[in-house]
Amino acid sequence: MTARLLLATLVLCSSTSALAEAIRVSLEGRAVLGEKLPALLVHIEEPIAGFEVKLKRSDGETVEVKGGGNPGITRRVELAQPEGRFRYEGALTVRFPNAESGEMPLSFDTELYGPLKVEVRREDVDVAARRMRFVLNRPAKRAELTVLMDTGKKAFEGEVPFKGEAAGTPLELTWPAEEGRVMKISLRAFDTAEFYTGVDLFPWQVDIPHEEVNFASGRADIPASERGKLDKSHALIAEALAKYGRFASLRLYVIGHTDTVGAAAENQDLSLRRAKSLAAYFRKKGLRVPVFYEGLGEAAPAVVTPDETAEAANRRAEYIIAVEDPVLQHAPRPTRWRKL
Numbered sequence: 061m062t063a064r065l066l067l068a069t070l071v072l073c074s075s076t077s078a079l080a081e082a083i084r085v086s087l088e089g090r091a092v093l094g095e096k097l098p099a100l101l102v103h104i105e106e107p108i109a110g111f112e113v114k115l116k117r118s119d120g121e122t123v124e125v126k127g128g129g130n131p132g133i134t135r136r137v138e139l140a141q142p143e144g145r146f147r148y149e150g151a152l153t154v155r156f157p158n159a160e161s162g163e164m165p166l167s168f169d170t171e172l173y174g175p176l177k178v179e180v181r182r183e184d185v186d187v188a189a190r191r192m193r194f195v196l197n198r199p200a201k202r203a204e205l206t207v208l209m210d211t212g213k214k215a216f217e218g219e220v221p222f223k224g225e226a227a228g229t230p231l232e233l234t235w236p237a238e239e240g241r242v243m244k245i246s247l248r249a250f251d252t253a254e255f256y257t258g259v260d261l262f263p264w265q266v267d268i269p270h271e272e273v274n275f276a277s278g279r280a281d282i283p284a285s286e287r288g289k290l291d292k293s294h295a296l297i298a299e300a301l302a303k304y305g306r307f308a309s310l311r312l313y314v315i316g317h318t319d320t321v322g323a324a325a326e327n328q329d330l331s332l333r334r335a336k337s338l339a340a341y342f343r344k345k346g347l348r349v350p351v352f353y354e355g356l357g358e359a360a361p362a363v364v365t366p367d368e369t370a371e372a373a374n375r376r377a378e379y380i381i382a383v384e385d386p387v388l389q390h391a392p393r394p395t396r397w398r399k400l
Contacts, residue, residue, distance in 0.1 A: 079162035082106035083154050090171045090253060093143055098170035100137040102152070104129050109157050113137055115150035115166065123148070145171045173198070176257040178249050182387065184230075185263045187242050190215075191234040192261075198251040199224045205233050205247055208307070209240035224252050243307040262308055262383035266300050268293060272376050273338065280333035282341060290338070293379060294345045300381045301349060308383045312347060313397065314339040315378040315388065316355040317362070319371045324358055331355030332398075338377055339400045352385075352397040359392040 084103040091098050102111060110128035117123065119142075127135045139148070152164040177197045184193040194203075200222040207215040215238035222231060233247070241264060248258040270293040273286045282290065301310055316335030318327040332355030339353040361374045380386045385397060 079154055079164055082108050082156070082162075083111065083152065083164065085152060085164065085166070087168050087170075089169060090173075090255075092255070093172055093174040097138040097140055098172060099139060100166075100168075102127065102135040102137060104131055104133045104135070106131055107157055109155040109159075111135075111152060111154045113150065113152050113166070115139075115148045117141065118147040123150070139170055141170065141172055143172050143174055145169060171253055173251075173253065173255060176249075176251055176255045178247065178257050178259055180247070180259060180261060182263075185245070185261060187263050190237065191232060192245065192247075193230045193232050194247060194249065195228055195230055196249055196251060196257075198227050198253075198255075200229070200231055201250045201252045201254070203231070203233060203247060203249045205235065205245070207235045207238075207242060208244040208246070209238050210243050210304070210307070211238075211240040213238060213240070215242070243304070260308075265380050265382035265386045266304065268296050268300060268379040268381065270296065270377075270379060273334075275334055275375075278330065280330065280337045282337055287341075290341050291345070294342055294347070297342065297347065297379060297381065301347075304381065305349075309349075310381055310383060311350045311352060312339070312342065313378075313380040313382060313386055314342070314351065314353040315380070315395075316353070317360060317374055317376045317378075318358050319369060319374040320358045320361070320365055320367045321370050322368075328355060328357035328359070331357045335377065336398070336400070338379075343400055351400040353400060354395050354397055356388075356391065356395075360388070360390050 082105060084105055086101045086103065088099045088101065100113065108128060110126065113123065113125045115123040123139060125137050129135060147169050148166065150166050152166055153161055155161045179195045180192065186192065201224065202222055203220045205220060206217045209215055216235035220233055225231060243264065245261040245263065248256050250256045271289045273282060273289055276283065297312060304310060314335045316331035318331045335353040335355045339351045343351055362376060363371050363373045365371045388395060
């Protein structure tokens with residue numbers, strides 16, 4: 061996420077022509093906390109003996125800075141302040157080489173903000189209904205949304221206005237129907253001060269259909285007679301990577317499952333070892349994308365059975381292509397992905 065610093069330039073007029081010719085003042089009135097501070101810029105354009113800035117901030121704090129320099133020099137008077145918006149009132153006094161002086165009244169506002177943050181939860185993106193929600197940590201002004209399909213077409217690309225909704229307010233965006241699968245949702249959200257932050261979402265995954273490998277009882281090594289199944293699966297995985305890899309950097313996820321025969325802890329360990337063997341086989345076949353694996357044992361069966369039931373449909377694996385960690389239906393616990 062990034063934030064833009066707007067440069068607000070304010071030229072303040074002096075009460076005398078000599079002062080106006082000698083000094084020009086501009087303002088960098090908006091800044092991001094931790095990056096810069098708001099600042100008054102004093103541009104020296106004619107010879108002076110020196111200057112002094114005296115300001116009072118709207119919370120009662122004062123600023124007093126003295127400086128000088130040759131023509132062509134710009135002095136930066138940084139305004140250390142808390143986060144938020146403040147008003148400054150005061151004056152700039154200039155001393156000239158002939159011992160005369162002139163005063164320029166100053167009155168301006170500054171804004172210092174922490175990083176703009178956007179939150180989009182998985183459940184806030186409903187691709188089927190073609191809508192999403194997000195939350196900003198500051199009042200919202202507008203959003204720029206792009207929805208890219210796997211056909212290469214864009215279901216939507218445009219700007220959506222808001223009305224300064226308060227920080228934390230759920231904000232909704234929608235897009236029209238378009239042929240194909242949503243590949244990427246790009247959101248750039250702006251607050252009322254025109255700072256922005258952005259996020260790219262990839263709300264999809266591809267489940268690779270395949271024939272299950274038959275392991276020997278209690279074993280995780282792949283029998284030679286079963287390798288042909290994995291070769292066919294590898295070809296399908298490579299095809300999916302070629303098709304969808306142009307949209308984002310992809311990953312392969314391998315999940316192992318068992319039936320309910322045996323102790324649950326042993327099945328958990330067995331499913332993990334089998335998932336690792338499958339993942340390693342695909343890696344040896346030449347896959348260059350990151351490969352992750354996990355085992356869920358008997359905890360997420362395809363067919364619910366009593367304990368100690370040798371249900372073949374539950375001795376299975378899943379091969380998933382995704383950009384982000386996939387959502388597993390009926391997973392009994394948060395997944396702990398291991399990288400091969």
